[in-house]
Amino acid sequence: MRRLSHTAAKTGAGTRRAAAKAGARTRPAATKAGAPARHRDHEIAVDSRETVGAAIERCACALRRARVHFGHGTDNARDEAAELVFFAAGIRHELGRSAYSKKLAARQVDLIDGLLERRSVERLPLAYLTHRAFFAGLELYVDERVLVPRSPIAELALQRFQPWVTARRVRRILDIGTGSGAIAAACAMAFPRGRVDAVDVSAAALQVARRNVRRLGLEKRVRVLLSNYFDAVKGCRYDIIVSNPPYVGRAEIAKLPREYRHEPRIGLASGADGLDSVRAIFAAARRHLEPDGILVVEVGNTEDTLMRVFPKLPFIWPEIAMGGGGVFLLRARDLDAARD
Numbered sequence: 190m191r192r193l194s195h196t197a198a199k200t201g202a203g204t205r206r207a208a209a210k211a212g213a214r215t216r217p218a219a220t221k222a223g224a225p226a227r228h229r230d231h232e233i234a235v236d237s238r239e240t241v242g243a244a245i246e247r248c249a250c251a252l253r254r255a256r257v258h259f260g261h262g263t264d265n266a267r268d269e270a271a272e273l274v275f276f277a278a279g280i281r282h283e284l285g286r287s288a289y290s291k292k293l294a295a296r297q298v299d300l301i302d303g304l305l306e307r308r309s310v311e312r313l314p315l316a317y318l319t320h321r322a323f324f325a326g327l328e329l330y331v332d333e334r335v336l337v338p339r340s341p342i343a344e345l346a347l348q349r350f351q352p353w354v355t356a357r358r359v360r361r362i363l364d365i366g367t368g369s370g371a372i373a374a375a376c377a378m379a380f381p382r383g384r385v386d387a388v389d390v391s392a393a394a395l396q397v398a399r400r401n402v403r404r405l406g407l408e409k410r411v412r413v414l415l416s417n418y419f420d421a422v423k424g425c426r427y428d429i430i431v432s433n434p435p436y437v438g439r440a441e442i443a444k445l446p447r448e449y450r451h452e453p454r455i456g457l458a459s460g461a462d463g464l465d466s467v468r469a470i471f472a473a474a475r476r477h478l479e480p481d482g483i484l485v486v487e488v489g490n491t492e493d494t495l496m497r498v499f500p501k502l503p504f505i506w507p508e509i510a511m512g513g514g515g516v517f518l519l520r521a522r523d524l525d526a527a528r529d
């Protein structure tokens with residue numbers, strides 16, 4: 190899912206654009222930030238510090254040249270470069286293009302260069318370098334204990350899962366495989382009177398989830414539980430069960446770009462055909478759902494396999510405007526067919 194949109198932006202990079210395209214570092218090596226350089230020919234003071242826009246352009250070129258993989262919150266070089274530069278410069282994304290003409294300090298350019306190098310060489314997802322990710326309008330802390338949140342379920346949560354539930358009646362939500370707590374937090378925000386159980390089998394991931402729940406002031410409504418699927422919530426029933434479980438099949442795991450190898454394998458791998466976690470969820474979801482409850486699960490490009498394996502299930506595939514897909518929805522009553 191794209192979290193940022195700087196793609197259509199003009200950078201204001203001016204004459205530096207050509208140099209940036211060529212991959213040159215646009216900050217003249219001899220110029221210290223804050224110290225206007227003297228233009229030799231005309232003896233006119235010129236402030237040669239790099240602008241935010243120029244830095245974005247330069248980083249986008251460098252990311253394209255390094256052939257990094259985009260898929261951890263952005264889907265293109267420009268948006269990823271914008272996040273990198275805005276982070277390093279301490280600028281909020283709400284400012285958007287109005288910040289592009291701002292001049293960067295030397296230490297900010299150094300930080301940008303360091304991030305760019307690690308992103309390109311180590312192939313670390315940018316969110317693990319900045320320790321932040323944006324999800325459903327929330328800023329979350331992330332590190333390598335959790336998958337970088339990017340599920341298209343964010344959009345459905347923002348829309349309060351309309352038209353599939355009566356929003357004012359939603360009281361209890363379960364997020365299976367909560368990781369950073371992103372989906373659980375988005376649901377808690379979407380349903381201010383709702384209570385959310387956020388479960389994960391990874392104790393390390395839950396440390397991150399707890400941190401995010403605390404940061405967002407959701408401790409009273411989001412319960413973070415160590416649990417293998419439904420084990421810790423026996424006897425509980427929910428209006429919505431939501432999950433972005435692991436769903437990558439064995440053959441596909443081996444082919445994933447290097448960036449994914451930094452993510453916890455437990456967050457990705459799900460048996461030979463990628464459907465082990467979905468099978469486990471189907472096995473118990475019905476008895477944990479209210480009669481008019483819904484199950485919402487991301488399966489990404491395992492969608493085709495899923496429909497082949499469960500041909501009788503009347504999957505609903507909501508349109509996701511922000512990009513991404515592979516999220517299905519089932520009503521409680523329809524889950525009986527999963528047992529056939």
Ligand SMILES: C[S@@+](CC[C@H](N)C(=O)[O-])C[C@H]1O[C@@H](n2cnc3c(N)ncnc32)[C@H](O)[C@@H]1O
Pocket residue numbers: 335336337338339340365366367368369370371372388389390391394416417418432433434435436455456457466
């Ligand atoms: C694809 S990640 C999703 C994380 C988060 N929900 C998100 O969207 O960013 C899948 C999560 O499922 C968790 N998980 C894997 N097996 C599980 C199991 N048996 N029971 C509960 N959680 C599990 C992993 O630890 C991981 O955090």
